[in-house]
Amino acid sequence: MTHLVLALDFGGTKLSAALFDRAEHHDGRPRRLDLRREWTAAGADADSEWSTMLRLARGMLAGRAPAAVGVSFGGPVDHDAGLVRLSHHVRGWENIPLRDRLMAEFDAPAVVDNDANVAALGEWRFGAGRGVDDLLYITVSTGVGGGWVLGGRPWRGHDGMAGEIGHTVVDPAGPVCLCGKRGCVERLASGPFMAADYEEAKGRKEDGEAMTGRDMAEAAASGDELAQAFLLRGAWALGAAIGNAANLANPQRFILGGGVTKSGEAWWVEVRRAARATALPEVRFDIVPAELGDDAPLWGAVALTDL
Amino acid sequence: MTHLVLALDFGGTKLSAALFDRAEHHDGRPRRLDLRREWTAAGADADSEWSTMLRLARGMLAGRAPAAVGVSFGGPVDHDAGLVRLSHHVRGWENIPLRDRLMAEFDAPAVVDNDANVAALGEWRFGAGRGVDDLLYITVSTGVGGGWVLGGRPWRGHDGMAGEIGHTVVDPAGPVCLCGKRGCVERLASGPFMAADYEEAKGRKEDGEAMTGRDMAEAAASGDELAQAFLLRGAWALGAAIGNAANLANPQRFILGGGVTKSGEAWWVEVRRAARATALPEVRFDIVPAELGDDAPLWGAVALTDL
Numbered sequence: 001m002t003h004l005v006l007a008l009d010f011g012g013t014k015l016s017a018a019l020f021d022r023a024e025h026h027d028g029r030p031r032r033l034d035l036r037r038e039w040t041a042a043g044a045d046a047d048s049e050w051s052t053m054l055r056l057a058r059g060m061l062a063g064r065a066p067a068a069v070g071v072s073f074g075g076p077v078d079h080d081a082g083l084v085r086l087s088h089h090v091r092g093w094e095n096i097p098l099r100d101r102l103m104a105e106f107d108a109p110a111v112v113d114n115d116a117n118v119a120a121l122g123e124w125r126f127g128a129g130r131g132v133d134d135l136l137y138i139t140v141s142t143g144v145g146g147g148w149v150l151g152g153r154p155w156r157g158h159d160g161m162a163g164e165i166g167h168t169v170v171d172p173a174g175p176v177c178l179c180g181k182r183g184c185v186e187r188l189a190s191g192p193f194m195a196a197d198y199e200e201a202k203g204r205k206e207d208g209e210a211m212t213g214r215d216m217a218e219a220a221a222s223g224d225e226l227a228q229a230f231l232l233r234g235a236w237a238l239g240a241a242i243g244n245a246a247n248l249a250n251p252q253r254f255i256l257g258g259g260v261t262k263s264g265e266a267w268w269v270e271v272r273r274a275a276r277a278t279a280l281p282e283v284r285f286d287i288v289p290a291e292l293g294d295d296a297p298l299w300g301a302v303a304l305t306d307l
Numbered sequence: 308m309t310h311l312v313l314a315l316d317f318g319g320t321k322l323s324a325a326l327f328d329r330a331e332h333h334d335g336r337p338r339r340l341d342l343r344r345e346w347t348a349a350g351a352d353a354d355s356e357w358s359t360m361l362r363l364a365r366g367m368l369a370g371r372a373p374a375a376v377g378v379s380f381g382g383p384v385d386h387d388a389g390l391v392r393l394s395h396h397v398r399g400w401e402n403i404p405l406r407d408r409l410m411a412e413f414d415a416p417a418v419v420d421n422d423a424n425v426a427a428l429g430e431w432r433f434g435a436g437r438g439v440d441d442l443l444y445i446t447v448s449t450g451v452g453g454g455w456v457l458g459g460r461p462w463r464g465h466d467g468m469a470g471e472i473g474h475t476v477v478d479p480a481g482p483v484c485l486c487g488k489r490g491c492v493e494r495l496a497s498g499p500f501m502a503a504d505y506e507e508a509k510g511r512k513e514d515g516e517a518m519t520g521r522d523m524a525e526a527a528a529s530g531d532e533l534a535q536a537f538l539l540r541g542a543w544a545l546g547a548a549i550g551n552a553a554n555l556a557n558p559q560r561f562i563l564g565g566g567v568t569k570s571g572e573a574w575w576v577e578v579r580r581a582a583r584a585t586a587l588p589e590v591r592f593d594i595v596p597a598e599l600g601d602d603a604p605l606w607g608a609v610a611l612t613d614l
Contacts, residue, residue: 157557247471250464
C-alpha cells in the first residue's frame, strides 16, 4: 500500500509537480518528498505541456505508483467529468479528459479542479483556513478569482462556476472590463488593470517599458499620490465586493492571496474598511492573508485527493 | 403515532397557524387539514402574540398532540439555538427561547427559522424550486430578503445571516438606505422606497394619502413614465444583484416572491435583462416567480420539520 500522492499544477506560465507522503505529517501537513518546476516554453500547446508534466512526474516517482493524483488547472474545468474546458494561456486544451488520461497513465484515482478552487482547498486544509468551515479564498493577481468552502465542503456551484467574485460589479459607472461590463472587481482591483490606468494618467515609464502592478505598488509606497489613488480604488472595489459577499453568503473568513495583496498596509486597511462598511453590522467575518503563497495549488491538489 | 405537523407563522402584521397531515399527500404536498389567521392587534407584544398563537393552535389540535412543530418568524432567529433575536414589528421578542417554549407546550420537537429561510424551504420542497438543489429565494416586498438552498440543503451562513441580498450594494452613488449605505438593493427595489421616491418626484396623491408601492405599479401600468422609471430602476437593481449572486455562488435558480413581483411584465423583463447582463456568459440560471404566495412560510415550516 503506497502513501504517495502526486500533485500537479498546470499554471499560466509554469508547470509544477510535487510528490507527497500522506502517511507522514510535518506541522500538520503531509510530508513533501520532492518538487519539480518548469517554465512554459514559448509556443507550448496542450500536447507539449502534457509531455513535460509526465516527464516531471515520472522523474519523481522513479517507477513507484502513486495512491492518488490531484490536479490544479489554470482555466475552467468540469470537475465532475474531470474535463479541462480550455486554457486562457495555452492552445489545445479544449475539452481534454485530463482525469481519465491521468488514471490511465498512473493507474490511480485522479481528481481535477480549477486553480482557484484548488488553492481554496489548500488554504482550508493546510493554510490560513485551518479549522474554518466556511470561507472564500480570493486570488488578486493578473485576474481576480475565488473558491468557496461552505459547511466544511468545497462549494463549486451548480455548473462549477461559483467563486467569480472578480466579475461582480461594484460600480456600474466604472471603467469597462474585458468581459464587457463596467466596474467589475477585476477591472478595478487586478494588477495589470490598475497599472494600465496609472500609466494612462501618469505616462510611460522612463525606460519605455510597460507599467506593471508591482511598479505601481512601489510608486505608491514611495509616496506617489496618483499610484496610491489607483491602488486604494482597487482596494475599495475588492472590499465592497467582499462586504456584498458577506451579506449574501455569510462565510466566517475571507483569505486573500496573489501578488496584489503584497501592496502594503494601506491596501489592506482599505480592503477591510470598505468590506466592513458594506456588510451589515450583524454579519461577522475576518479578512486574512493567504499562507501558502505560490504553493497553494499543490497543497490544494493534495487536499483534493482526500475529500 | 401521529402524523400531524403544526406550522406557525409569526408575520409582521398577522399570526397564522396551520395543521398538516404528513402521511397524506395531495399534489405532492402534505394535506392541509386546517388554517387559522389573526391580525396583529395594535399594541401587541411578544406575550400577547404567544397567547394568540397558542389559542389558534390548540383550537385546531382539539386535544391531539402534533408529531412536530415548525415555525417561521418575521425577524432574526438563531436557528441552532431556537432563539428569536428580536422582531422588527412587535416589542418584547428579544432573545426569546421560542423553540424550547414550544417543545414544553406541545411535547414535540420544534424547529424555528426566519421567514426568508423558511419561505425558501417552502418553495424548494413544495413550490417553484421542486427538483432544484441550488437556489436563492428572494422576497421583494416592504423589504428585500432571501434564503438559500445549496447542495440540497438550507444554507444559513456561519452566523445564520446568509441571504441578505437586500443589503448588497449595486450603486455606490445611489440614494441612502436605512442601513446607512448608498445604493442597496432594498433602497432601490423595495415597494415603500420606490413609492417614496416616486411621491417625492410627482407630489402627493390627490386624496392626500401616502403613495404605496401598489399605487406606483398601477400608475406605471397606466402609462405614467415617472412611475415606470422608478419601477424599472428597482428592477435593474434587483437584476444586477442577482447577476452578482450568480457569479459568486452559481445557483441553478432564483425564485422571486413578494408584492413587488406583481408589478407587471416590464418589471420581470428588466430584472432578467439586468441579471443576464451582469452574469458571465458561462454562468447559467433562471429567474422564476414564487408559487406559494403568502402561504410559503407555512409550507416552509412543514419542510423545516423534515430536513
